[in-house]
Amino acid sequence: MIRFLAAVFSVVLLSPAWADVDIKAVETPGGITAWLVEDHSIPFMALELRFRGGTSLDDVNAQGATNLMAGLLEEGAGDLDAREFARSLESLAASIRFDSSDDDVSISARFLSENRDEAAALLKLALTQPRFDADAIERVRQQVLSGLRSDAQDPNDIAGITFSAMAYGDHPYGRSGKGTVDSVAALTREDLQAAHLGALARDRLYVGAVGDITAEELGVFLDDLLGDLPETGAPIPGPAQVTLSGGVTVVPYDTPQSVALFGHIGIERDDEDFFAAFVMNHILGGGGFESRLMTEVREKRGLTYGVYSYLLPKDLAAVYMGSVASANNRVAEAVEVIKAEWARMATEGVTAEELDAAKTYLTGAYPLRFDGHGQIASIMTAMQMQGLGLDYITTRNDKVNAVTLEDISRVAERVLQPENLRFVVVGQPEGLPVATE
Template identity: 45%
Template sequence: MMQNTFSKGVLPTIAFAFVTLFALVRLAEAVEIQRVTSPQGIEAWLVEDHTVPIIAVNFSFDGGSSQDPAGKEGLTRLLAATLDEGAGDLSSEEFQAKLEELAISIGFSTGKDRFYGSLRTLTSTLPEAGDLLALAVNTPRFDEAPIERMKTRLETRARRSETDPNAIAGRSLAAAMFGDHTYARPTLGTAVTIGALTADDLNAQHGRLLAKQGLTIGVVGAIDAKTLEPLLDKVFAGLPESGDLKAVAELTPTAGDEIAEELAVPQTTILVALPGLKRDDPDYQAAYVMNHILGGGSFTSWMYQEVREKRGLSYGANTSLSPYRHTGLLIGSAATKAERAGETVSVMLDQFRRMADEGPTDDELRRAKQFITGSYALRFDSSGKIARQLVALQNAELGIDYFDRRNSEIDAVTLEDVRRVAKRLLAEQAPTVVTVGPKQG
C-alpha cells in the first residue's frame, strides 16, 4: 500500500548508524516488547534500548484516505501535510524553526485504511518534542498560507501523475478491480479535488480520524515505561474517545479485464493482478512464501529469471502481495519495449499458470524459506523501523509475541501449503492486465 510522508527535522546520521548495528544484534537475541499503559489508559508497545540517546515513536489512527468524502479526494493526504505546519500558538515558521533548532523530526502520512504519525528525538529534547507533537496532534492551526503552499505541492504532484505511466497503470488497475469502492479513489487526489479543499475540510477530517479508539503506538529507544507514560497522556489523552468513521464495505476485486492505455513514452508499463489475501487470512504465510518464489524474491524468482535473464524482456519483473483491511491483491509488474509488451505479458501469465499447475520444487521451497527467515533482521536495522513494526503488529492484530513466532511460522510452511494457496489464488480466474505505453499495431 503507497504512502506520502511529510517529515521535518534531521537527527544525527552517526547516531542512526549505531542504532542500525544494535538493532540487528538485538533481533538475534529476540526483541523484548513491554506493554505500557498510561494513567489515563493510553497503551503503547515499548522496546527499551539505552545504547544511544534516541527515541522513536510511531503511531496510527483508524481510518485513512478511504475516509475521504466523495469529491474531496486527497483530503487525508493534505491533512498529513499540514498537521505540523503550525499548531497551538506557533505559526508554521515558528513550529518548523523549533523542530530544526532541536533536531526533532515529526511526520505524518496516510494509507488507505490508517493515518500515521512519527516522532524522532534525542533524549535531551524529549520534553520539547512531546510538547510539539501534542500541539500538532491536538491543536493544528490550518492557517491559509501553509495550506495553500501544501496544496500547490500536492496539485503539482497530481498533475505530474497524469502523465506518469506507473501512476496511470495504478489508477487503471484500481478502477478495474475496485469499481466504485472507496479504495478505487486516488489517495493523492486530483489537481481539481485538492484545489477545492479548505481549512474547514481539514478541521472536519482531523475530528473524524484522530481519536483514541483504534489508536496504536510503538516506541523504541532510550526511554523506560515510567518516563513514557506521561508522554503518552500529554500527546494522546486529550483526543476524543472515538472518531466519526464511515463504514467501508468488504470487497472482492473484479479480475479478467484487459486495459491498454496509450501514452507516448519509451517503454510499456505492465501490471498483471488477481485478488489476493488480507493479512489475517490463515493462508497468508504460505502465500508470502509462494509469492517469494513466483516474483517477490528478486534475482531468484521465476518472474525475474523468465522475463529478464532468459529473454531480456525487462530490467526486472516482480510480484507482490498487497493486503488491505477489506480486500487484498496479488500484483505482477514489469516494463519493456513497446513492441515486446505482448510477449512479456504472455511470459508473466505463463508463470502464474506454472505456479498454479505445478508449484515449486522442494529445493525452491527450502531456499525461499531460508532467505525469508534469514533476511528478517533487515526490517529492524533502525529504531524507526522497529517502531513501525510494533505499530504494524498491533494494526494486524498479530500479537505481542509475533517477533518470536514469525520465523517458525515461515519454517512450518510445507510444499502442500504453497501448492494449495497457489491454486487458490492463481487457478480460479484470469488476471486483470493493464498496459500503459505507445500504441501497438
C-alpha cells in the same frame, strides 16, 4: 546538538537490534495501549503513532482532504506559525514526520531524552491544535497539485489509478488518496478541520515506542501527549469488493515502453494460509533475480529489466498484484509468459529446491529489517494493526520454516487465479488482445 543527534542515528542504525527486541505491552492510566522496547544504552527515543482509516475516510466530495491535512500538521500549531514551529523543532534536534496512506495516518517522531518533554509539547500542538493558516494551506496545496499533475504524466501512476478504479469500483480504495486536481483545488479550511477530527482519534490509535524510557514513564508521557484527542473519529468504510476479471485493459500513452500492472483478488493477512502464500509468491515473483517470473521474462527472453509480484492485503481488501515494463513491441509476449507462469504455479506448485532456497532467503533477510529504533517502532505498530502477537518477531521465521511443499501446492491452487488475472497496460502495446469491458 544537531551533530550529536546525527551521531545517535548512526549508532542506532548499527546496533544489533534483532537480538534485543523484547516487546512489552503498556496500558497507560488513561487507557491507551502501546508497545515498548526499552533501550537505555543511548539517550534517544523513537515514537510511532498510527491512526487507522487514512485517506479512505475522505468524503467523495472532499477527495484528498486527509492527505492535504497530514501535510499541514507541521505547518504551524498553537501559537507557532510554520516557520516558528520548524525553528523550535530544529532547536531541539528532533524530527517529526507526518504521512498518510489508504489505511492510516502515521506520525514518526525522533528526539533526545533530554528534550523529550519539549519535543512532545510540539508534537501535541501539531496533533491537537494545527493552525491551518491560509498561506500554509495554499503553499502545501500547490505542492500537492504539482505532484498530481506530474502523476498524470507518469505511466506508472496512470496504471495504478486505472487498476485501483477497476479493482475497487466506487469504494474509497478506487480513488487516489491524494485526490484529483479539481478536488484538491476546491478543498476548504473547513474540509481540512473535518479531516483532522475524523482521522486523529483514540479509537483507531496504535503506538510503538523504542528507546530510553520505562513503561511507567511511557504511560504518563502518552496520556499527556494523546489524552486530549477525540475519543472517536469518522466511521471507517466497510470492506471493498474486488471486482477484477481476466483480460487486458490498454490505456493509450505516447511512450516507447509500456508499463503494466496485473492482479486479481488476494489473500487476507489473517488467513491461516498466508505464510504459505507468502513463500509461494517469493518463488513466483517476489524473490528478485531468483524468482520464476524474472527467470522466464528477463533472463530467458530479455523482455524486461524487472518483473515482480506481491501480496497486498490492505485493511479492507486483499489483492495479489505484479508489475512489469517492456518495449511496446514485446510487452504482449511478456504478458503471455506471465500468464503461463501464473498457471504453471497454480497446477504444479514448486520444487523442494525452490522451497529450501526461499526459506533460507526469507529467514536470513528478516533480521535485517530491525536496523534502528525508528524501524522497530514502525514494525511494532504494523504488527498491532495486523493483529499479530507480541511474540511475532521471534516466531515469524518458524512460520516460514513450517511451510511444506503440500501447503504451497494447496495454496497455489486456491489463491492463484490465472483466468481472472487482469492486466492494465499503459503505453502503445502491439499485439495485445484487449478484452471487452
